[in-house]
Amino acid sequence: MRWEYRNTVLVLCTAAFFATMVARLVISPVVPEIESEFGTSAGMIGLALTGMWAAYALSQFPSGILADRYGERSVILAAVSVTAVASVALALSPSLATFGLFAVALGAGAGLHYVVATTLLTRIFSNTGRAIGLHVAGSPIAGLSAPVLAAAVAARYGWRAAILLGAAAAIPVGLLFAWRVRETEPQHPERPLREGFEPETLVELLSRPAIAYTTVLAVISAFVWQATASFLPAFLIAHHGYSTALAGALFSLYFVAHGICAPTIGGFSDRFGRDPTLAATLATGIVAYPVLVAGSSLPVVAGAVALAGVAMSWSAPLQDRYIVRLSEDETNRGFGLVRTVYMLLGALGSVVTGTLADLAGWGVAYGALGLLLALAVGSLALVRLRGLSL
Template identity: 85%
Template sequence: MRWEYRNTVLVLCTLAFFATMVARLVISPVVPAIVSEFGTSSGTIGLAFSGMWAAYALSQFPSGLLADRYGERRVILTAVSTTAVASAALALSPSMATFGLFAVLLGAGAGLHYVVATTLLTRLFSNTGRAIGLHVTGSPLAGLSAPVLAAAIGSRYGWRVALLLGTVAAVPVGLVFAWRVRETEPQHPERPLREGFEPRTLLELLSRPAIAYTTVLAVISAFTWQATASFLPTFLIARHGYSTALAGMLFSLYFVAHGVFAPAIGSFSDRFGRDPTLGATLAVGILAYPVLVLGPSLPVVVLGVVLAGIAMSWSAPLQDRYIVRLSEGEENRGFGLVRTVYMLLGALGSVATGTLADLAGWGVAYGALGVLLAVAVGSLVIVRLRGLAL
């Protein structure tokens, strides 16, 4: 089969997502070392994580507006470049306060990528679930490599060197993307940016019943994902007494499972429907988190890690649920807006889970995530049984 240009765009968008994820995921495996050096707490580190993810969330909406005005290629290149610079700054942080500030900068820069790349790919591909599912694999690819490398490098050379992996990943990806991806025509070059922030228009979109309900599902899913991505290695060390290296390997296994199943779940969404696929995916997490908490042995914990990786592969059916409910003219702006909202609220997963762990222990903190997923799955069942137009 002839290789098509759209496949080049898909591969390079996925690699750009990979680079922005590497920069964020190398932090988790070295959290204990950061806590030790700065003399801080899990709750404080959780606050820095929440700040990073909140900035990531807040930049989703303006990224869509910028893409409408200047084109997707420029915005994605800005995201990768900012990631490279912010990662280097984060590694040089002299205090916990500056660490938090640079984490926010990293989140803001990385957040410019996803919405823009997703809407670009949905215009190039008819099987949107599959395209989104493949694009999402940038995250598990980062999870496969980044935690193990960060743990190994951090153990030998210190956490600061480990964080430089974000810069190492972003620079070559940005260069290849600039070389191989053509300039993209902006969708609305004449539209002033301030028009995109008109409150009445934004509230109208968010208040649509189907959009509002999808946002509730997205908040629960993102909250759980943030808590897992931020603290899974720390949870495994504190709850089960595993070494940093073993916890890093299991964190990578989590992303392996995520990477293997994300494209398949995207294809299942196209074939069997978004809601059945989304419900089945989240339902796996109802089992995963109790298994992680109660696992009496390493093999059982490994099973829990794999199940959690599957459960957190919800992106394709959930995000496609948004895309099909937005008109062609509002895809960038609309998808950016809803992603800002659900990721901003979902970012509370880091600080809430870290604080709950400080107060009640990691067993309670991670067990609560399974309860949240049960609420989401139960609501999907009710919507389907009652035939609600949500």
């Protein structure tokens, strides 16, 4: 088979997503070393990381507006370039204040990538679910490799060298992207940037019934994803009494399952339909989370962890659900807006789940995640049975 140009774009967009994710994930394993050097607390480092992830979520929306004005290629290159520069700046931070500032810059720069790359791929691929699924795979691959590599580098060379791994990933990807990806025509080069931020237009888009319903599904899915990514090792240690090493190994299994299944689920979405695939994917979690709580043996719990990885591979069918409901004229701006909204609301998964675990125990906290997914799947079934145009 002849290699097509669009496959080059897909590979390099996925590599760019991987690089921007690596730059953020290498920080967590070296938090104790950063605390020690700056003489600060975990809470203060946590505040800096919260700022980074909030900036990542908030920059999704303007990224689409910038792409409409300047073209997707330019915005993706800006995302990778800012990621590289901010990673170097983080590694050279002389104080906690500058570290926090550069962490926010890193989040904002990295956040420019995903929406723009997704809309570019859906424009050049007819099998949009598969393309989105392959693109999404850049995240779990980074989640599996970056923390391990960062810990190894930090043990030998210190935390600053570990954070430089973000730049080491971003620089070659940026150079390859600039070399191999052609210029993309902006959709609205004449449109003033301020027009994209008009409140009336944004409210109208979010209030459309199909967009509003999809956003509810996305918030539930992102909430469960955030709760799983934040606390799965802690849950395994506290609820099942596993060692830190075993909990870490099972967490890696989660990312492996997630990374393998994301492209496959995207292909299923193209073949069997978005909503049936989304419902089946989320329904896997209805089984996974109760079994995680009630499982009495390591093989059973490991199987539930893998099923949770499958359930959290919902991105392709759910995001494609947005894309087909937005006109070509509003895809960049609209998808950026809804992604900012559902990411910010979904981020509550960490604080709500953690608080519920403190008040009622980890069994209740993780069991509730299964109930949320059951609510989403039930609503999809109701929409289909009643033939609603949502």
